[in-house]
Amino acid sequence: PQIWLLILITFILNLMLALNYPAAKSIVPEVINGNYLQKFNALSNTFFGLANIIAPVIGGVLLAINGIDFSEFILINAASYFIALFFNLLITYQPTPSVKNHQSESFLISTISGFKYVLEHKKLLLYMTSTGIFNFVCAGFLLTTPYISSHYFSKITSSYSLFLICAAVGGLVGGLWLTVQKQKISSNRIFAEQICYGIILILGSLKFSIYSWIIIALVYGLIQSRFFGSMITFIQEETDISFLGRIFGLTFLFFDGIQPVGSFIFGFFVSTWGSWTYSVLGSLTLSLFGLIYFFNRKTFE
Template sequence: MEQTTKAFNLPLLLAPFVSRLGSTLYLFGLNWFVVQATGNAALLGIIQAIGGVVLFFGDLLCGVVVDNFNRKRIVVSAELLSVIGCLACAWWLDPQHITAGPLITLTVILDVGLAFSLPAAKAMIPELITLAGRQRFNAVSNTLIDLADICAPLIGGALLAMHWLDLRGFLVLNGSSFLLSFLFYLSIHYHQPVKDDSRLGVKESLLTGWRYVWQRPGLVETIVLGGLINVLYAAVRLVLPYNVNHLYGGDSARYSYLLMILAVGGILGGLRLTLDHRPPKRQQNYADLILAAVALLVAGVWANYWVLLAVSGVFGFCYSCFEIRAITITQDLTAPEFLGRMFGILFLAIDAFQPVGSFVFGFVTDWLANGTLIVIGLLLLMGLGLINRWYQRLIG
């Protein structure tokens, strides 16, 4: 049966927003209650490390699954797995005596679900959304996700202030959000495209996908740029709390404002591309990332909180514009039968190098303090120059 494409799809838009809101709200509660119960962040570090390993292997294999099986069934199954995981661990968890077992188990379950649901949902977009409507759809979707990142801490803070929920309550809320997103995905009218070739094995499918991507410089460029900016984005997120604690009086409210303005910049970037009806161009990505690099250099040279606040907004704006445009370019350049593997490789590049960047820049920030922003800005400019030169030489 032929797939029907439209300029918009409300369930496909709302499902990621709802699950992101629940997940961010749960992480807010998790961070608070674990540190309160243990007195340190060691357990959180262990949970994040295990989650990173799960995401790495999930990203490695998800593309093969997404390209060989019904994408709607994959994303629906992943959301249902997350619902069951949240409710089961909520029953297992003792809020008065928090232990590692249920939290690590839930992290593994949620990251397995995320590793498969996100590429499957992104791969469905070109099959459900018209070519002319993709950038607008991706922009609105990213804007809603940025909005979820702003709303979740506000809602979580209000719930904590009213003493309404313990950690089990946050788990149930997260499970409810996944249940709602499950219902949204379930309501989507989707038919798996008919494929002429037989289903490939895991090894052959992986190798075929990697060869397909490597033969297309535009896709390789997007992957490398995505890996670079996400490593440096993680580095910026490390510098912000360090600067607040060491240069700006250790006021937690100031740190909250920085994160909020970072997210607001992302929303404005999404609105910009929502209103931009031109096809996405790779040159626009370079222009936005150069602006981000220059802003970081200004903040690194001029150590002032208000400058840092403004630069956070600019960086969030540029990062959001790149992310939306990169997803749209990827969807436009990739054949439908390779979309799952392409997004798997893209997310693998992001998830594999972010922890390394965070580890390295953790030490660099202790050494250079605000000057780390200068290093990040220079590395971004150098990386852009090298990647663009490589791309021009390859196509020339």
């Protein structure tokens, strides 16, 4: 049994993701001109969504080849990280010079100073809160999808795959839309889009069918890609470069840490609520982002 090896691999992969996310987002303002941040983040999210579509197909093809077993597949996966390392080494930029005689901070002190910085910048706190709310609702959404597929559309064997494909297509459309959009997008526009999606979830559950389910998937992908592409830009613009690493680290912690809570809570109710879970998720999205919208408009705009 090699369960411990798989657990170790999973731990290392997730650790790398936790390190990579803040680093990758923090370096962007030092490489990309501020006027192009929105386009870059939108394109970055679009390619990420495209990779989510292509990667499983490539993996399936590799595993289907007779000469490649699972161990060799893992080696190919490992080689991809070295390719990523090579491309990272090609990035040239001029980092912000450190202040002379500045002592390096410990992890604890650095984290505390990051929290203080967020509390002093109310917009950052609002953005981080909105990402947490989104992922909390998203946890319930992700739990509901396979249940709906197996209990409502079991006769349609590819219903779950169809839902994921439609969500991915919506994500690509949303990312491209954000990329070609000439006018700079506002935070309230993004919050308003979340409110609209909450309404769509409620309406879709009232007259639930395979067609309304697919519409929910398409709009989810579109709204999700626009939300993340924009939030990253807002945080980058609102944060001093010297604090970007800490702020994105806290954002990742806040965003990723809330999902297990949402999964735990919604896990008890999805089987009872069924398709009405979308009404609950839509109501949460509508009410919470409605509050954020009006608070943001009253306080900052």
